[in-house]
Amino acid sequence: MSLMVISMACVGFFLLQRAWSHVDGQDKPFLSAWPSAVVPQGEHVSLQCHSHLGFTIFSLYKEDGVPAPELYNRRFWKDILLGPVTPAHAGTYRCRGSHLHSPTEWSAPSNPLVITVTGVYRKPSLLAHPGPLVKSGEMVVLQCWSDMKFEHFLLHREGITEDPLHLTGQLHDGGSQANSSVGPMIPALAGTYRCFGSVAYSPYEWSAPSDPLDIVIIGLYEKPSLSAQPGPTVQAGENVTLSCSSQSSFDIYRLSRDGEAHGLRLPAVPRVSGTFKADFPLGPATHGGNYRCFGSFRALPYVWSHPSDPLPISVTGNSSSTWSSPTEPSSNTGIPRHLHVLIVSSVVIIPFTILLFFLLHRWCSNKKNAAVMDQEPAGDRTVNREDSDEQDPQEVTYAQLDHRVFTQRKIARPSQRPKRPPTDTSVYIELPNADPRSLSPAHEHHSQALRGSSRETTALSQTQVAGSNVPAAGI
Ligand SMILES: *[C@@H]1O[C@H](CO)[C@@H](O)[C@H](O)[C@H]1NC(C)=O
Numbered sequence: 001m002s003l004m005v006i007s008m009a010c011v012g013f014f015l016l017q018r019a020w021s022h023v024d025g026q027d028k029p030f031l032s033a034w035p036s037a038v039v040p041q042g043e044h045v046s047l048q049c050h051s052h053l054g055f056t057i058f059s060l061y062k063e064d065g066v067p068a069p070e071l072y073n074r075r076f077w078k079d080i081l082l083g084p085v086t087p088a089h090a091g092t093y094r095c096r097g098s099h100l101h102s103p104t105e106w107s108a109p110s111n112p113l114v115i116t117v118t119g120v121y122r123k124p125s126l127l128a129h130p131g132p133l134v135k136s137g138e139m140v141v142l143q144c145w146s147d148m149k150f151e152h153f154l155l156h157r158e159g160i161t162e163d164p165l166h167l168t169g170q171l172h173d174g175g176s177q178a179n180s181s182v183g184p185m186i187p188a189l190a191g192t193y194r195c196f197g198s199v200a201y202s203p204y205e206w207s208a209p210s211d212p213l214d215i216v217i218i219g220l221y222e223k224p225s226l227s228a229q230p231g232p233t234v235q236a237g238e239n240v241t242l243s244c245s246s247q248s249s250f251d252i253y254r255l256s257r258d259g260e261a262h263g264l265r266l267p268a269v270p271r272v273s274g275t276f277k278a279d280f281p282l283g284p285a286t287h288g289g290n291y292r293c294f295g296s297f298r299a300l301p302y303v304w305s306h307p308s309d310p311l312p313i314s315v316t317g318n319s320s321s322t323w324s325s326p327t328e329p330s331s332n333t334g335i336p337r338h339l340h341v342l343i344v345s346s347v348v349i350i351p352f353t354i355l356l357f358f359l360l361h362r363w364c365s366n367k368k369n370a371a372v373m374d375q376e377p378a379g380d381r382t383v384n385r386e387d388s389d390e391q392d393p394q395e396v397t398y399a400q401l402d403h404r405v406f407t408q409r410k411i412a413r414p415s416q417r418p419k420r421p422p423t424d425t426s427v428y429i430e431l432p433n434a435d436p437r438s439l440s441p442a443h444e445h446h447s448q449a450l451r452g453s454s455r456e457t458t459a460l461s462q463t464q465v466a467g468s469n470v471p472a473a474g475i
């Protein structure tokens with residue numbers, strides 16, 4: 001019974017195989033990439049070879065790009081994970097399917113699949129002319145440019161699976177640029193755009209993506225109205241609030257100031273009066289400007305209303321004297337005051353020291369010559385000690401301050417770290433030569449600070465090692 005089932009299955013299998021070899025071309029497997037065929041350098045991509053004929057094993061090969069000998073004569077079960085991806089992974093791949101019982105017979109090759117590696121060069125810039133807010137039906141020019149010489153630019157809109165738009169780069173002032181006209185503007189063209197650059201000899205290696213650029217279509221809904229509290233003319237330092245409202249049931253209001261790229265957004269709140277309103281608190285007024293607001297709906301974030309009538313806000317009173325005065329002058333006068341103290345103290349201390357030295361010298365010269373030889377270095381030493389006593393609190397404060405900054409921010413600054421030990425040790429070496437009795441408290445404090453900083457340095461180098469180990473282990 002079971003033998004019959006097996007033999008029937010075998011017959012079925014052979015028939016299927018024959019059918020497959022007869023209808024050549026239809027049995028082609030399908031090669032796809034997950035999560036995307038455009039892979040940032042260093043990440044992974046999974047290639048899957050699908051077939052309705054139920055192949056159990058697959059082989060993968062590369063048609064162009066850098067050859068991949070690691071794929072030759074290898075069989076894969078379901079999918080293949082490539083990565084961490086390097087520029088050498090870029091190129092066109094195909095797969096073939098086979099059955100376990102006849103591993104030498106391979107299907108026709110699959111569709112070609114291009115794997116593009118991004119992040120190979122630094123990112124270009126993307127700009128919109130005349131601006132990213134485009135009236136319905138108007139054109140916008142998207143300009144991609146770089147200080148590198150890219151022969152090609154690729155313009156991509158987020159959420160679109162189609163291949164990016166291919167633009168030919170034009171060399172320009174040592175760099176390159178390309179323009180793409182988008183429009184007449186409809187909601188389907190609005191969205192987040194990015195561009196990439198590539199060079200002619202390696203078309204599947206792209207730069208890092210440009211910063212995202214939101215292209216918004218405006219003018220599809222009625223304009224809201226914009227008002228200011230307490231009014232459009234305010235005293236410097238007075239709190240200003242701008243209110244955007246409309247009879248339309250907008251979800252979100254956007255406030256933008258002329259000449260500024262990024263505006264504010266707030267949810268609209270329904271009012272008893274039947275309007276939908278948002279209050280933008282701008283805080284204390286510093287400088288004026290021309291404001292506009294727009295209404296939009298959550299489901300269509302790139303479709304906005306007509307702009308409100310522009311609202312010019314003017315600030316009275318001298319903003320530079322009444323407004324910036326609390327911050328700037330205090331830091332400006334802080335340094336002269338400090339200098340002043342230094343000058344006064346040096347004017348007092350230097351003549352006093354000279355006088356003291358002169359008196360000491362006179363007193364010493366009255367004694368025997370041998371005694372002079374003994375005492376002069378002692379005088380020298382006291383001066384030295386005073387110097388180091390003056391320096392020590394500064395050194396300690398500095399080390400402690402640095403320690404605090406380090407623990408708060410946990411940022412490694414390897415370039416600055418090595419500079420400190422030499423200055424620390426030079427002080428440290430000098431101290432034992434001086435009188436240990438009078439210097440011990442400061443000395444102890446100082447060496448504590450030193451120990452603290454050396455402990456920090458150890459911890460720092462450990463984290464650096466741990467950090468640098470991660471990519472090394474990955475490769
Ligand atoms: C692209 O458009 C901008 C603005 O319209 C213009 O300044 C620039 O020269 C254009 N570049 C090219 C290559 O056409």
Ligand SMILES: *[C@@H]1O[C@H](CO)[C@@H](O)[C@H](O)[C@H]1NC(C)=O
Nearest residue numbers: 237238239240281283284285
């Ligand atoms: C401005 O508003 C903030 C709170 O929003 C408040 O703390 C501050 O005192 C106000 N300043 C003036 C000048 O009214």
Ligand SMILES: *[C@@H]1O[C@H](CO)[C@@H](O)[C@H](O)[C@H]1NC(C)=O
Nearest residue numbers: 317318319320321322324325
């Ligand atoms: C504003 O203050 C600056 C000095 O802070 C002064 O030079 C300028 O004349 C003042 N302007 C007005 C309009 O008061």
